[in-house]
Amino acid sequence: MSPTEHPEAQDEGVRLSKRLAAQLGCSRAEAELYIESGAVQVDGITVQTPATRVRPQQAVSVKEGAKPEGAPPVTLLLHKPAGYTVRNPQGARGHTRGKVGNAYDLLVPENLADVDTPAPILVLQKHFKNLECLLPIPVPASGLMVFTQDHRVARKLQEEALYLEQECIVEVRGTIDEGGLERLCDGTSIDGKRLPRIKVSWQNETHLRFALKGIFPEEIAEMCECVGLEVIGMKRQRIGRISVAKLPEGQWRYAMPWERF
Incomplete structure (x- = not known):
C-alpha cells in the first residue's frame, strides 16, 4: 500500500x-x-x-460576494511599554532574552484596543506579517510606535523623519544648570555639537516637554545630562499629527486612511 x-x-x-x-x-x-x-x-x-x-x-x-483580492496594506499604531525593544521583525516571535520584551510580540488580535477609532470588519492574520517599524524609540522609553506594511507610509516617515515633530514627555531628576533650559531650546546643550532649535518647557517640577524636529528621542538623555539632569523616564506622545491619545499601554490600533502624520 x-x-x-x-x-x-x-x-x-x-x-x-x-x-x-x-x-x-x-x-x-x-x-x-x-x-x-x-x-x-x-x-x-x-x-x-x-x-x-x-x-x-x-x-x-x-462568503457571498467575496473576490480573490489581496488585503490592502495596514499601518498599526502601538503604545509601547517601557522595557520593550524591536527585534527580528521577519522571524519567529518570542525569542527575546532576559527581561527585555519584543514590541512585535504585542501585535496580536488580543491586544487590539477598544477605542473610538473604527477597525476593519475582520482582523486578518495577514495584518501582522511583513510589518516594518519606523522611528523606533529607546528600550527604556514608552509611547507611540508605528508599524506598517504600506510602502508609502514607510517612505514618508523615512524621508521626512527630520521634519516631523515628535513630542516627548521626559521625567528627570537633579538640578538643572543655570541657563540649562535655554541651552536645550537653542541647540547648544551638548558641548561641541550644534543641534536644531526645539521647544522645551517644564510641565511640572520633574517633567519636561520636548517638541523635537531634527533631533531623535534617543538624543534627549545626552542633552539632559549636559545640563545637569538625569532622564529616568520618557514617553513619546505624538509623531506629527498622530498621537498616542487614548491608546492603552501595550495595546495597538489601526491607523485610519484619513490620518496623516
Whole structure:
C-alpha cells in the first residue's frame, strides 16, 4: 500500500487552498487570496491559513460576494511599554532574552484596543506579517510606535523623519544648570555639537516637554545630562499629527486612511 492510500494519510486531508481551487474552478493563487482575506469557512469557522488540512467530509464555503483580492496594506499604531525593544521583525516571535520584551510580540488580535477609532470588519492574520517599524524609540522609553506594511507610509516617515515633530514627555531628576533650559531650546546643550532649535518647557517640577524636529528621542538623555539632569523616564506622545491619545499601554490600533502624520 502506498503512503497516499494509507488510511491515516487520507484522514489528514488536503490543503485548503487545493480543495478550494478545485471547488471553485480557480487557480491555487486565487484560492489563497480568498482564504487570506478571511472569506473562507471550514465547517462554519473562518480559516485564514491556506495550508490548513481539510478532510473530504468537511464543508468548505466562501462568503457571498467575496473576490480573490489581496488585503490592502495596514499601518498599526502601538503604545509601547517601557522595557520593550524591536527585534527580528521577519522571524519567529518570542525569542527575546532576559527581561527585555519584543514590541512585535504585542501585535496580536488580543491586544487590539477598544477605542473610538473604527477597525476593519475582520482582523486578518495577514495584518501582522511583513510589518516594518519606523522611528523606533529607546528600550527604556514608552509611547507611540508605528508599524506598517504600506510602502508609502514607510517612505514618508523615512524621508521626512527630520521634519516631523515628535513630542516627548521626559521625567528627570537633579538640578538643572543655570541657563540649562535655554541651552536645550537653542541647540547648544551638548558641548561641541550644534543641534536644531526645539521647544522645551517644564510641565511640572520633574517633567519636561520636548517638541523635537531634527533631533531623535534617543538624543534627549545626552542633552539632559549636559545640563545637569538625569532622564529616568520618557514617553513619546505624538509623531506629527498622530498621537498616542487614548491608546492603552501595550495595546495597538489601526491607523485610519484619513490620518496623516
